[in-house]
Amino acid sequence: MLKNSEFISKLRNSGLRPTKQRLKICEVLFNRDKTFHFTINDLAKNISENFNEKISLATIYNTVHAFKDKGYLKEITISSDKSYFDTNITKHHHFYDEDTNLLIDCNDNEIGKVNIKNNITGKKISSVEVLVRVASDTQNQN
Amino acid sequence: MLKNSEFISKLRNSGLRPTKQRLKICEVLFNRDKTFHFTINDLAKNISENFNEKISLATIYNTVHAFKDKGYLKEITISSDKSYFDTNITKHHHFYDEDTNLLIDCNDNEIGKVNIKNNITGKKISSVEVLVRVASDTQNQN
DNA sequence: ATTTATATTATAATCATTCTAAACTGTTGA
DNA sequence: TCAACAGTTTAGAATGATTATAATATAAAT
Numbered sequence: 001m002l003k004n005s006e007f008i009s010k011l012r013n014s015g016l017r018p019t020k021q022r023l024k025i026c027e028v029l030f031n032r033d034k035t036f037h038f039t040i041n042d043l044a045k046n047i048s049e050n051f052n053e054k055i056s057l058a059t060i061y062n063t064v065h066a067f068k069d070k071g072y073l074k075e076i077t078i079s080s081d082k083s084y085f086d087t088n089i090t091k092h093h094h095f096y097d098e099d100t101n102l103l104i105d106c107n108d109n110e111i112g113k114v115n116i117k118n119n120i121t122g123k124k125i126s127s128v129e130v131l132v133r134v135a136s137d138t139q140n141q142n
Numbered sequence: 143m144l145k146n147s148e149f150i151s152k153l154r155n156s157g158l159r160p161t162k163q164r165l166k167i168c169e170v171l172f173n174r175d176k177t178f179h180f181t182i183n184d185l186a187k188n189i190s191e192n193f194n195e196k197i198s199l200a201t202i203y204n205t206v207h208a209f210k211d212k213g214y215l216k217e218i219t220i221s222s223d224k225s226y227f228d229t230n231i232t233k234h235h236h237f238y239d240e241d242t243n244l245l246i247d248c249n250d251n252e253i254g255k256v257n258i259k260n261n262i263t264g265k266k267i268s269s270v271e272v273l274v275r276v277a278s279d280t281q282n283q284n
Numbered sequence: 285a286t287t288t289a290t291a292t293t294a295t296a297a298t299c300a301t302t303c304t305a306a307a308c309t310g311t312t313g314a
Numbered sequence: 315t316c317a318a319c320a321g322t323t324t325a326g327a328a329t330g331a332t333t334a335t336a337a338t339a340t341a342a343a344t
Contacts, residue, residue, distance in 0.1 A: 016321095017309085017310055017311080017320095017321065017322070018310085019309075019310075019321090019322060019323080020309090020323095021322085021323070022322090040300085040301085041300090055323085055324095056323060056324045056325070057301090057324095057325095058301090058302080058303090058323075058324065058325080058326095059322080059323055059324075061300095061301065061302075062302095062322085062323085075221070075222070077219045077220065077221050077222055078219065079217070079219050079225075080217070080219050080222075080225035080331095080332095081300090081332090083221075083222035095261070095262065095263060097263055097265065098268065099265070104262065104263070106262075109259060109260060110258065110259055110260045110261075110262060111256060111257065111258055111259065112256070112257035112258075112259060114253060114254070114256055114272055115253065115254035116252065116253055116254075116274060117251060117252055117253065117254060118251055118252040119237070119252075119274075119276060120237065120246065120248075120252060121237060121239055121246065121276050123239065123241070123276040123277055123278055123279075124276060124277055124278065124279050125274055125275070125276055126240065126275045126276060126277050127273075127274070127275045128272065128273075128274050128275075129272070129273045129274075129275075130256055130270065130271070130272050131269075131270075131271045131273075132258060132261075132267055132269070132270050132271075133267070133268045133269045133270075133271075134261065134263050134265040134266060134267055134268060135265055135266060135268050136265055136266065137265075137266050158291095159289095159290065159291070159340085159341055159342080160341085161290090161291060161292080161340075161341075162292095162340090163291080163292070164291090182331085182332090183331090197292085197293095198292060198293045198294070199293095199294095199332090200292075200293065200294080200295095200332095200333080200334090201291080201292055201293070203331095203332065203333075204291080204292085204333095222300095222301095223301090223331090
């Protein structure tokens with residue numbers, strides 16, 4: 001559990017003014033024991049349910065993108081119509097439960113290191129992401 | 143290079159009527175030596191450039207989704223605003239070149255088998271996808 | 285051939301996201 | 315302390331990709 005003053009310096013250090021709205025969003029996102037996987041919609045709902053002062057949707061978009069650009073959030077794209085943000089910014093992979101639409105973080109106990117034998121382009125690798133989709137037995141296999 | 147009659151039976155076998163438009167789209171998508179990675183927009187452009195009779199955008203969307211549902215195309219989501227389709231429907235992974243926005247298929251020579259040690263949910267794995275983003279050295283690492 | 289189910293089409297509708305520009309707020313430094 | 319400025323928030327409009335509609339056309343079945 002982080003304190004408000006910690007969020008303030010975190011924001012200041014990355015050139016973001018610690019506004020009322022951003023601090024509120026920090027609270028929702030980072031004052032947690034476990035990592036948080038959310039869509040913009042989830043976050044907007046969470047805020048409107050838990051605070052009486054509303055935050056404009058535009059601000060929620062701006063803030064999430066600013067936090068992503070500053071490296072405080074990672075974006076995980078599941079499909080063209082489902083994009084999640086993840087408060088866990090360490091290198092890690094995901095399970096995606098197609099029945100519940102829930103993302104689950106993996107650690108090295110669950111998915112081993114991906115062995116890239118050959119980077120055919122000769123360029124620098126900027127990220128490696130593994131997404132394991134799971135579903136109950138009755139679902140189609142693919 | 144497949145023949146028209148082969149597309150016709152392919153479509154019939156999966157319960158899709160072999161219409162003029164679908165056969166044209168088959169030609170564009172599957173009459174190739176290499177696999178084809180495309181966005182809906184790429185495909186629409188390709189069709190309008192290479193044929194004089196136009197195909198409605200709605201039909202292009204419908205057909206691509208039908209082909210995906212029947213397993214003739216795979217969807218690869220790169221980010222919330224970039225979704226590609228892939229004519230290579232075998233299990234394989236991708237490099238994504240952030241400089242050129244090109245997807246590149248990997249084979250087992252480039253990325254080894256992903257070792258899933260533990261499927262935490264106890265559900266069936268429906269797919270495993272690896273996306274390796276690459277960029278030139280001047281890009282930010284992540 | 286006739287009928288029926290399916291597909292195509294242009295256009296409208298939808299919906300998530302981004303833009304706009306006016307009002308507001310945090311920060312700086314006199 | 316308090317102006318002045320840059321950065322931020324906001325409601326609402328604009329955008330743009332995708333999907334829905336419903337009329338027309340086509341393929342398949344009888």
